[in-house]
Amino acid sequence: MKFLTVVGARPQFIKAAVVSRAVRSRIAASTDGSLREVLVHTGQHYDASMSQVFFDELDIPKPDHHLGVGSGSHGAQTGAMLERLESVILQEKPDIVLVYGDTNSTLAGALAAAKLHVPVAHVEAGLRSFNRRMPEELNRVMTDHLSTLLFCPTQTAIENLRAEGLPHARRAEVNVIRTGDVMFDAALFYGARADGRPLPSGFNGLHGKDFILATIHRAENTDDPVALGRLLEALEQIGERLMPVVWPVHPRTRHLMERHETLRSICSRAQHLRMVEPLGYLDMVVAERRARLVLTDSGGVQKEAFFHGKPCVTMRTETEWVELIDAGWNVIAGTEPEAIMTAVEKMLNTYLDPAKQPPLYGDGHAGEAILETLVAWAK
Ligand code: UD1
Ligand code: UDP
Secondary structure (H helix, E strand, O other), rough: OOOEEEEEOOOHHHHHHHHHHHHHHHHHHOOOOOEEEEEEEEOOOOOOOOOOOHHHOOOOOOOEEEEEOOOHHHHHHHHHHHHHHHHHHHHHOOOOEEEEEEOHHOOOHHHHHHOOOOEEEEEEOOOOOOOOOHHHHHHHHHHHHHOEEEEOOHHHHHHHHHHHHOOOOOOOEEEEEEEEOHHHHHHOOOHHHHHHOOOOHHHOOOOOOOOEEEEEOOOOHHOOOOHHHHHHHHHHHHHHHOOOOEEEHHHHHHHHHHHOOOHHHHHHHHEEEEEEEEOOOHHHHHHHHHHOEEEEEHHHHHHHHHHOOOEEEOOOOOOOOHHHHHHHOEEEEEOOOHHHHHHHHHHHHEEEEHHHHHOOOOOOOOHHHHHHHHHHHOO
């Protein structure tokens, strides 16, 4: 069986690393040579710190095709990917196309394949924020409805798909499978490589001290300089009143700051908010494990806080990972500075026992479960 994997953005490299590792160990154990993965990088993320570092640290094979699409508006970026992916799919003739998550690369991969009548498998299917202003929500909904195999990380995801009529009674080929979450597999397997690793250099002076780890890149928080400015003021206040905040800055956010003097001025005045370059995966794991609390608008980082036993405050008005809220490990604070401060204080004063975490994201073998399903499907 030949399957073609489409990746392009930071979180997809991490997710694809898990399945790719399962593929390589299956190929090594078999003699018939019938399994083959073709890896396609759309080029959506291209800075070394947003792409190459993950290939190096997570042993992801060099992509068979690099489409070099780069940045652009949604239409321009997705359109360029569609055109280039179509050629690659026609050339490679895979049995199935595998896509991850909810980025423009995900949608382009799913749409290009479906239009060529190549089945699509979606890893991280069924996630919903129910906020159609999020580009990711549109990408997810469309990808799920284009897919033949829907690999769901959680029971909530299964229920979300059921509410949208998936699996479909009249489309017998569509299959919804609960596999667990490949990001949990990654946290266990690749996280072990971070054992004993020191905090990265941007964290100098914080060894043995409490700090909060922050990330911000969601469009709703970074498109408007006023909204981002309020968040930065909130982080600085939290840093001053509670403990230092360290913030690996996503290039999207950095570009907005470069364009607006008010944002640059907030950052240059900040004494308790420390900006650092985007971290590699292993450095990020170390930072998450050492942090006292995680403050984020990222999807993946919300879960990693939980995997590494840290409370999380989410700077959004909703989350797809609702089970973390129900379990008490994550709080939706919204984006108002006072509400964020209150949520952080509350979470710092709440005792959460990592030993009593519910098993929300599977058994750490989602990658193998996905591969087994793909192989069985191809027979
Ligand atoms: C994308 C995904 C988002 C995901 C995030 C992971 C979409 C619609 N969004 O958001 O779901 O959570 O990736 O990080 O697909 N840039 C660089 N260097 C890079 C990459 C980006 O400078 O290597 C800058 C460019 O100015 C670019 C901007 O960041 O315009 C945004 O990049 P883009 O890939 O369009 O969206 P993300 O915000 O990264
Ligand atoms: N991540 C990283 N370095 C950073 C910030 C995030 O390695 O500086 C990792 C993080 O550990 C997680 C993934 O990137 O595995 C999450 O990606 P991101 O927040 O960019 O996107 P989202 O999950 O919101 O789609």
